Amino acid sequence: MDLQTAIQNIKQGKIAPVYFIQGQENYLIDRLEDTLIQDYLAGEKNDFNYISFDMEAVPIQDAIMEANTLSFFNEKRLIMVRQPYFLTATNKRTGIDHQTDTLLDYAKAPAPDVVLVVVANYEKLDKRKKVVKKLQDHAQVVDATEMQEGQVKNYIQALIKDAHKEIAPQALAEFLKRTNYQLTQSVNDLEKLLLFTGDYNNITKENVEKVVSPTLDDEVFHLTDYVITRKTEAALTLYRNLIAQKKQPIAMLALLESNFRLYTQIAQLQRLGYDQGSIAKSLKVHPYRVKITSRQMQAYPPARLMQGYMRLVELDDAIKTGRIDENLGMEWFILDFCGQAS
Numbered sequence: 001m002d003l004q005t006a007i008q009n010i011k012q013g014k015i016a017p018v019y020f021i022q023g024q025e026n027y028l029i030d031r032l033e034d035t036l037i038q039d040y041l042a043g044e045k046n047d048f049n050y051i052s053f054d055m056e057a058v059p060i061q062d063a064i065m066e067a068n069t070l071s072f073f074n075e076k077r078l079i080m081v082r083q084p085y086f087l088t089a090t091n092k093r094t095g096i097d098h099q100t101d102t103l104l105d106y107a108k109a110p111a112p113d114v115v116l117v118v119v120a121n122y123e124k125l126d127k128r129k130k131v132v133k134k135l136q137d138h139a140q141v142v143d144a145t146e147m148q149e150g151q152v153k154n155y156i157q158a159l160i161k162d163a164h165k166e167i168a169p170q171a172l173a174e175f176l177k178r179t180n181y182q183l184t185q186s187v188n189d190l191e192k193l194l195l196f197t198g199d200y201n202n203i204t205k206e207n208v209e210k211v212v213s214p215t216l217d218d219e220v221f222h223l224t225d226y227v228i229t230r231k232t233e234a235a236l237t238l239y240r241n242l243i244a245q246k247k248q249p250i251a252m253l254a255l256l257e258s259n260f261r262l263y264t265q266i267a268q269l270q271r272l273g274y275d276q277g278s279i280a281k282s283l284k285v286h287p288y289r290v291k292i293t294s295r296q297m298q299a300y301p302p303a304r305l306m307q308g309y310m311r312l313v314e315l316d317d318a319i320k321t322g323r324i325d326e327n328l329g330m331e332w333f334i335l336d337f338c339g340q341a342s
Contacts, residue, residue, distance in 0.1 A: 003028045006142045007035045015040055016140035017110035019117045022125065023144030027184040029119055032142060036078055040115055048073060052080040056094055060084070064102045067114050074113075081118045087135075089126040100131040107138035123284065149288055152181045156190060160203065163194050167203040174205050178212045181288040216247060220255040221289075224263075227256075228304065232338040239334060249326040253316055260309035266293055267302040308337055 009015070015036075021029055037045050048071070053063040063081050071077055086098045103118075110116065118135065121144075125132050135141075147155065153176060160167050167175070175193070179186040189212045196211045197203055219242055226235035242252060262285065269279045276294055280287040315333055318324045324332075 018139040020139035028144040061102045171205040224259040257312040
């Protein structure tokens with residue numbers, strides 16, 4: 001079930017006793033939890049009717065015992081189960097003995113006046129495990145996976161409409177570019193944008209540029225492009241501007257190195273016939289970043305990408321071993337790789 005349907009059902013009083021949320025979109029997870037607090041707990045959240053259990057700290061049977069314990073005040077209760085790593089293929093050594101059969105037994109016969117929410121905030125679950133299979137059978141599964149570009153765009157447009165405002169196409173495009181089409185970040189930045197525009201009904205591109213700052217990742221993404229395409233002046237100007245903003249050279253080096261590595265991996269997968277969606281899934285990268293990078297790959301010879309990556313690895317080692325100053329090393333790399341070092 002998608003999140004919007006689950007929320008509509010809750011608002012209509014159709015509340016499942018056990019929810020199994022799958023996905024890493026924190027905003028969607030928070031929305032479902034907030035809806036349960038407002039509509040199931042009547043907006044009254046306290047230490048008696050709301051309890052959250054971290055499975056990396058306590059066993060699942062503690063949460064189940066709490067769910068099966070009668071409330072002293074005969075009130076409805078919401079119990080959240082977080083970080084259930086035992087649903088994945090990861091073998092974490094927490095020293096905790098999770099008796100997962102207690103969760104399965106509870107899902108088959110849940111307690112009255114209790115809603116249990118299992119938040120599986122992971123990219124992938126181990127569907128071979130009995131506990132995963134049975135939860136999917138007996139709980140209400142809610143999809144909280146990351147939205148695609150078009151879905152994020154539509155969602156943000158709907159929020160803007162709900163706020164009785166309009167946004168120009170160029171402004172929306174700039175906004176989504178700066179938030180990398182990430183839903184959680186987009187919603188957070190939209191709140192700032194709505195506050196900034198106040199009583200004005202129209203959101204302009206200028207509004208977006210003033211309120212939504214590009215992340216360091218975005219800035220280094222542009223720096224990478226300038227370096228590879230030998231735009232020396234643009235690369236140095238951007239780098240020095242970032243230094244003036246108190247950004248650390250070593251942090252930029254790490255991102256630059258990561259970008260070159262990502263580009264070489266994308267180039268290799270493209271040669272193997274992978275499409276953009278498959279590349280994003282294989283490399284665990286947001287589809288928007290793969291889309292933008294793939295569009296620019298024609299200007300990035302694979303051999304040059306690998307050469308740049310190896311030089312950055314060498315520079316990283318030289319800086320960490322004290323053989324070169326980090327700022328001097330970064331500027332030298334830009335000049336050298338762009339072909340203008342003396």
